[in-house]
């Protein structure tokens with residue numbers, strides 16, 4: 001490992017160094033005796049609804065290797081098992097095993113962590129909709145992976161991300177309000193004035209709880225800066241008591257004085273189970289950080305399911321080459337041996353798209369915005385189904 005920080009750089013990943021050692025210790029044995037084509041597939045052990053992301057980095061790592069790859073597109077919201085309980089292959093890789101074995105650690109790492117974050121972001125999206133949330137979580141995570149975290153949170157449903165690199169990766173203007181520090185150093189009123197004058201209309205967000213009471217400060221801001229778009233409540237946990245009640249009271253006092261235009265943003269350690277109550281109380285924008293960025297990874301694993309022409313797998317796994325079919329009408333998903341067709345409300349369609357063929361990339365990279373629109377579309381369908 002070289003460099004100043006404790007991270008694997010791109011070269012380390014490409015040259016198989018960011019891998020578990022048991023692969024490199026046995027790769028010599030494989031390369032002397034191999035030459036057999038295998039099919040390996042990636043499935044999750046859990047049974048949960050996920051928002052699948054991280055694939056783009058996997059494709060970038062495997063492009064040019066002697067393999068072909070089929071996968072479910074990023075941003076697909078899907079149960080990890082089909083309607084009969086069979087684990088869904090999210091990715092299938094066909095090629096000489098030697099050409100992929102030492103990348104397994106990195107390949108799984110890309111999709112496990114990213115999918116965990118996008119799945120958690122989707123859960124917040126479904127709770128918060130039709131209101132919006134922004135991702136503020138990179139400050140609790142290692143900076144080297146902050147763009148990945150922001151991308152996954154954005155695809156999962158965040159309207160914006162706080163990181164400069166995350167903004168670049170998602171082609172969005174990064175979002176932010178104002179730090180408590182400028183109110184402490186410059187004085188609250190001067191700090192508000194600076195932020196108010198220097199923020200574009202629609203994004204004038206003033207942090208109100210550095211020193212004083214939320215209600216008093218909200219009214220002070222409303223009188224001084226009546227065109228404020230959002231006041232942000234980031235109330236410290238030691239003062240929080242009942243956060244929804246504080247929001248409700250501030251909303252009441254603003255409305256009573258005709259400041260309906262000033263909306264309330266909340267942030268500060270927000271958990272998924274607090275959202276509904278805060279929304280009812282009148283919060284209209286949510287800054288969500290660690291709850292999304294530190295999401296539990298999806299437990300994907302990679303397994304060989306076919307060697308040469310022989311279907312074979314370890315116990316607990318389903319052997320053979322497979323397809324994942326979905327009924328466009330009812331959304332029923334089934335995993336079947338490849339080539340087997342099935343009718344549900346009409347012919348079912350494969351969810352696995354070929355993305356690499358014999359080392360050559362065959363799919364056009366999608367932008368984060370394109371992937372997010374698939375993801376959010378899928379999530380909205382779930383919201384509608386839950387409401388029906």
Ligand SMILES: [Zn+2]
Nearest residue numbers: 327330344345
């Ligand atoms: Zn159907």
